[in-house]
Amino acid sequence: MSLRSSLRAPLTSAVAAALVGGLLACVPTAAGATDAPDRHPTSTSSTDAKAAMVAREQRRAKADGLTRSRAVFARSSYLCIGYKACADAGMGSAGYASANDKMYWRMYAGHNCTNYAAYRMVKSGLPNQRPWSGGGNATYWGTSVPDLTNRTPAVGAVAWWKANTGPAGSAGHVAYVERVVSSEEIVISQDSWGGDFSWAVVTKASGNWPSGFVHFNDLKLVNKAAPVVSGIAKVGAKLTATKGTWNPTDAKVTYQWLANGAVITGATKSSLALDQTRLGKTIRVRTTATKLGYPTKTAVSAATPAVLPGVITSTRAPALSGTAKVEKTLSLDEGAWNVAPDSTTVQWYADGQPIAGAVGATLKLTPELAGRVITVTVTAARAGYDPITVTTAATAPVALGTIRTQRQPAVSGVTRPGQTLTVDPGAYHPADSVVAIQWLRDGQPVLNATGPTYQLTALDLGGRISSSITISRAGYQTTTLTTPTTTRVRVTPRIKIERFRLKHAVRLKITVSAALVPSLDGSIVVRVQGGFHQTLTLHHGVARVRVSDLPKGKRALRVVYYGSTTVERATKLSALRMP
Structure with missing residues (x-):
């Protein structure tokens, strides 16, 4: 339903009859000039007195050559007509129905557009004194107070029509703006000389739009x-x-x-x-x-206190990853924040002490950090915020590093007493690792044998020689390697063959001797060309054998000593003449 439909009250037959003429008249002020009689009665309880006053006002208006104004609106513009009908429709006169016998701003009392408009201004708080000098006819209202008049409608303003403009007659017309529907539609309440009180809708499209709006005392926000x-x-x-x-x-x-x-x-x-x-x-x-x-x-509003710096909050704590061991690398996850920092500052610590130069996202663990716990602080900064520093959880103590072998150690040399063995200690990382050598005999340390060379002695006879290599460095776990053992330390034997001729045989005495070995034991094998083969046991280095049953003549002789733990194997080749 439109605004006009919702506001318009049902028109009675009496109202309809009043609309047939379609006229609303607005009478000028008393005498039509600045000397309008303030002495006119402000109230009367007598119908005769009222009639007399009206007649007198009409005569004066006629004598002054003034005409009644007529405001003519289309019938469809009216929402209600008459004090009672309008009041019943919720469109009252703001009390004018019972106060219209009084003059306001020296306007004629009763049904009169100017007196009604003046009443509404006084009702809104203005004094009952016309706010300009000069004529009070409706046509003068806008021109008399130009500083208060414009083309903008406002609730509580006076809608003003110049003489013979839109619906107005020769004296102009004024009304009270009850509501502003839009910049092109308003609702007014009005009274009229010789007519009745009413509410009406006025639109620009109707051709009845006011000449202006006088803002004496508008309703305010x-x-x-x-x-x-x-x-x-x-x-x-x-x-x-x-x-x-x-x-x-x-x-x-x-x-x-x-x-x-x-x-x-x-x-x-x-x-x-x-x-x-x-x-x-x-x-x-x-x-x-x-x-x-x-x-x-x-x-x-009231002012807030001065804006304080903001607070950066860690929403995910920074954390370290990686193995806490010398030569390994730890990595930092800086975490997350409630606001994105402009910058972050990182500092690594060992046992709570800052590590010089360690300000990046990673840290390679040097030997000096072995045994110390590592933490990192991350400081987040942002313009307008207090910086915040958050510390990671500590690592376990940094474990010792592992020395890596790049070349295995080895012993070289001849394993005979008096000969010198040499050890290649090998190569390692770190390259500056310290290498210590200990010579071993049958796995046991040799007293005072710690250099890179070792001269074999009689004490080494029958033993196997090796080296224990100990590699150490600060920050690293000490490592010990053992070279492969040598062959047994032995001396070279000397085989002596003595021959004793018999009638049909030869007796052989075989002596096996070796330096540093006072008495040899073991076995020897005697082979004589022609099929003689016999194994003998040495007793204090001597063995005897009788060679017989071979044809006469020269035969090849071969004596083999199998050796012992202290003496090398040896072979002696010779000749034997059978008788």
Whole structure:
């Protein structure tokens, strides 16, 4: 349903009859000039007195050559006619129905557009004294107070028609603006000389639009309570504002945030996120209320305290990954924050002491860090925020490093007493590792044998020689390697063959001797060409054998000593002549 339909009251047959003429008249002020008689009676209880007053006013108006104004609206414009009908429809006269016998602003009392409009101005708070000098006819209202007159409708303003403009007659017309529907449609209440009180809808399209609007004392937008800002005034926080309390309550309210009294560009919502540019500034919000037909009104909140620095919070703690061992590398995950920092600063620590130069995302664990626990601090900074420093959990103590063998150690040389053995200690990482050598005989350390060479002695006879290589370095776990053992240390034997001729045989005496070995034991094998083969056992280095049953002549002789733990194997080749 349109506004006009919802406001229009059902017209009675009496109202309809009044509309047939379609005329509303507006009479001028008494005498039609600045000397209009303030002495006119302000009230009467006598019908005769009223009639006499009206007759007298009409005579004076005629004598002054003034004509009654006629305001003619289309029948469809009226919402109600008559004090009672309008009151029943909820469109009252603001009390004028019972007070129209009094003159306001020296206008003639009764049904009179100027007296009704003056009454509404006095009712709104203005004194009962015409606010200009000169004629009071309706046509003069706008021209007499040009500073108060414009083309903008407003609730509480006086709608003013010049003489012979739109619906007005020769004296002009005035009405009270009850409602502003849009910039092209208003609702007015009015009274008329010789007519009746009414409410009507006026549109620009109707051709009855007022010549102007006189703003004597319009209804105002009133701020009942200033806007209130809530929230913590610190960088990174959000402030929220109420719009305040306004009358009328359906006014449209907009927001504008201020920092130190200056407008914050683009900050026109009910909330404001505080960034670093607001640090140290006080914040207010200004709300502006607007409603069609009302002058714009603003209200400003109390100022917040100066905006404090924001707080950066660690939402995921920084953490270390990797193996806490010398030569290994630890890596840092800086974690996460409630706001993105402008920068982060990293510092690595060993047992709580800063490690010089260790400010990156990774740290290679040097030998000096062995046995110490590692932590890292991450300091996050952002403009407008207090910096925050967060520390990782500590690692386990850094484990010793492992020395790596790049070339295995080995012993070289001849394993005979008096000969010198040499050890190649090998190669290792770190290259500056310290190498210590200990010579071993049958796995046991040889007293005072610690150099890179070792001269074999009689004590070594029958033994196997090796070297124990100990590799050490600060920050690394000491490593010990053992070279492969040598062959047994032995001396070279000497085989002596003595021959004793018999009638049909030869007796052999075989002596096996060796330096450093006073008495040899073991076995020898005697082979004589022609099929003689016999194994003998040495007794104190001597063995005897009788060779017989061979044809006469020269035969090859071969004596083999199998050796012992201290004496090398040996073979002696010779000849034997059989008798």
